[in-house]
Amino acid sequence: MKADFRTVTTPHEQTDAYQIRRNVFIDEQGVSEADEHDAFDDTATHLIGYLDEEPFAAARLRFIEDYAKLERICVEKAQRGHTYGQQMIHHMEKVIKDKGYSKAKLNSQTHAEGFYKSLGYRTISEEFMDAGIPHVTMVKDL
Template identity: 60%
Template sequence: MNVKVVDTQQEKEQAYHVRMIVFVEEQKVPPEEELDEHDKTAIHFIGYENNEPIAASRLRFVEGYGKLERICVLKNHRGKSHGRQIILAMEKLISSKGYSKAKLNAQTHAENFYQRLGYKTISGEFLDAGIPHVTMVKDL
């Protein structure tokens, strides 16, 4: 998979499309909760396989952390390390901006995935868009 920082409107629309498929269609997140005010200022990532958008995420810098958000891979492309690749690209950008810590709110079903990438759970379970999550951090 080729992961890149979004730098055109077309790439941003492709990233939003992947997010809408995964979060709104598949996980039933209300569309108004999926696309929010942070999308205007976040750094967006898109992952392509054979020139087709298959993964997306966004990154913000909040309270001294690079905050990884909206990480998703289309269903028929999961289990192929694409999620890991997009996270590594995000972590590389976080480090390049002078930050040494990453943070994310993980859906609880993905907590083990993030633990394998070095993230540690620092919160109890909470609901976000009706889905159980935990907050996790990593020193880069």
């Protein structure tokens, strides 16, 4: 089944993206509502993934100085393991390049570090805690 990844442009798509984030980060991983939704949500570029018009993946991008920061990347549990996360990252990188940026940065949960390494990201930090979950910072030149 082909996934449709797009930049959020409607209130309906925004609601869908927030619901996927709620399902994965708040309900599944136990992140607090205050940690999950922050002031950056108002100005970030949000992305949503659909399968047959059903939302199943979400993420957001922020453009800071000379780099783009990939954040809140998530795929519903039932859809993991089908390369959708990889497809979301590729879509995000295309959006980044289309906006004229060539550097990407993200804070990866440590269990996903290998996934991002397989996509060309390299770790540049020691492990740190964010929302009670161990993370590392990773970067990639696009």
